[in-house]
Amino acid sequence: MKQRLLTPGPSPVPEETLLELAKPVTYHRSAQFRQLFGEVQEDLKYVYGTRNPIAMLTASGSGGMEAAVANCLAPGSKAIIAVAGKFGERWRSIAKAFGVEVISVTVPYGQAVQPEQIEQALKQHPDAAAVCATLSETSTGIRHDIRAFGELVTRTNALFLVDGISGLGVAECRTDDWHIDVCVTGSQKALMLPPGLAFLSVSDKAWQRIEQNSPTRVFYFDLRKYRDSLKTNDTPFTPANTLVKALSVSLKKLRAEGIENVWARHARMAAACRAGVQAIGLEVFAAQPIDGLTVVKTPEGIDGVALVSKLEKQYGIRIAGGQDPLKGKIFRIAHMGYIDQFDVLAALSALEMVLLEMGYSLEPGSSVAAAQQVLAQQVRTPQMV
Numbered sequence: 001m002k003q004r005l006l007t008p009g010p011s012p013v014p015e016e017t018l019l020e021l022a023k024p025v026t027y028h029r030s031a032q033f034r035q036l037f038g039e040v041q042e043d044l045k046y047v048y049g050t051r052n053p054i055a056m057l058t059a060s061g062s063g064g065m066e067a068a069v070a071n072c073l074a075p076g077s078k079a080i081i082a083v084a085g086k087f088g089e090r091w092r093s094i095a096k097a098f099g100v101e102v103i104s105v106t107v108p109y110g111q112a113v114q115p116e117q118i119e120q121a122l123k124q125h126p127d128a129a130a131v132c133a134t135l136s137e138t139s140t141g142i143r144h145d146i147r148a149f150g151e152l153v154t155r156t157n158a159l160f161l162v163d164g165i166s167g168l169g170v171a172e173c174r175t176d177d178w179h180i181d182v183c184v185t186g187s188q189k190a191l192m193l194p195p196g197l198a199f200l201s202v203s204d205k206a207w208q209r210i211e212q213n214s215p216t217r218v219f220y221f222d223l224r225k226y227r228d229s230l231k232t233n234d235t236p237f238t239p240a241n242t243l244v245k246a247l248s249v250s251l252k253k254l255r256a257e258g259i260e261n262v263w264a265r266h267a268r269m270a271a272a273c274r275a276g277v278q279a280i281g282l283e284v285f286a287a288q289p290i291d292g293l294t295v296v297k298t299p300e301g302i303d304g305v306a307l308v309s310k311l312e313k314q315y316g317i318r319i320a321g322g323q324d325p326l327k328g329k330i331f332r333i334a335h336m337g338y339i340d341q342f343d344v345l346a347a348l349s350a351l352e353m354v355l356l357e358m359g360y361s362l363e364p365g366s367s368v369a370a371a372q373q374v375l376a377q378q379v380r381t382p383q384m385v
């Protein structure tokens with residue numbers, strides 16, 4: 001059976017990138033690798049919207065978050081953390097692990113933290129050393145207004161640390177213009193690569209803080225080492241160079257399409273997917289949805305865990321369920337990176353069939369029709385190259 005991966009990480013990898021991964025392993029201390037690494041830096045800066053250097057770690061996305069905290073936040077300092085789901089909670093756990101005092105700004109799952117709440121927290125805690133937020137809260141499907149948060153944080157001494165792991169390359173995120181001091185992402189979401197790389201852009205304000213902190217509880221994750229090596233397009237340790245070469249292929253694709261077109265493509269798929277599920281009476285879980293995935297409430301009387309499992313076993317459609325308290329209560333359909341409009345239509349079609357089989361009443365084809373209406377109505381942006 002043909003398998004279709006529609007999970008919000010890992011996400012599918014384009015054929016050209018897979019072919020690059022099939023090539024023999026090469027040595028990394030070479031002029032060729034340095035040249036490629038330099039090009040990859042430029043392409044990453046383009047996707048990030050930054051002039052700042054981007055540290056690349058061999059780690060999953062959480063390793064990048066840990067590096068941000070370990071370098072930017074001294075033990076005993078205070079961080080305001082926007083918590084709207086599992087990944088906001090992850091910022092909180094990492095900060096606690098590094099002895100940082102946490103001020104949580106929490107909203108119920110499905111809601112987004114509002115800029116006024118961040119403003120209030122900053123007023124109450126003028127000594128905060130950082131504000132940590134999540135662009136795309138993958139566990140609930142919400143989008144935070146990172147731009148508005150950034151405008152508030154930049155007026156203070158706090159650094160603005162953003163988990164952009166499932167959001168960068170999906171939705172508008174302008175690292176420099178939005179005053180993001182450290183923006184973290186990972187390879188396996190919208191960058192169309194397998195898991196294994198984490199990236200962090202670091203602003204001047206953050207470098208000053210890092211120098212001031214002179215962090216001692218880091219070695220492999222010491223960002224100063226990465227910055228120094230970058231001056232000669234090098235890495236302090238053996239890079240995952242096969243992944244870096246593959247990254248170069250995927251980034252070229254994004255660059256050729258144009259980042260605004262990439263955002264528009266995701267917005268169009270998201271609009272179609274939301275219309276599709278709503279057409280069969282389902283409800284979108286996120287109050288302020290991000291365009292990289294659609295999180296749907298499991299309808300009354302349907303076993304959400306069985307639904308996700310049937311989609312995979314019977315139709316080869318792999319979507320994600322809910323985690324922890326949301327287990328069985330929601331399901332998550334990703335439309336990021338190399339997932340395209342026809343994958344979304346296939347997922348909706350299979351969803352209809354599974355729901356029908358489970359006794360849910362719907363008109364076959366109605367969700368696909370509604371999604372396709374949206375796709376047909378919205379002006380087609382230049383297609384992915």
Ligand SMILES: *Cc1c(COP(=O)(O)O)cnc(C)c1O
Pocket residue numbers: 008009060061062063087134136137138163164165166186
């Ligand atoms: C995927 C993801 C992460 C990181 O997860 P890893 O498993 O460590 O790669 C962090 N934050 C968000 C928002 C994510 O979507």
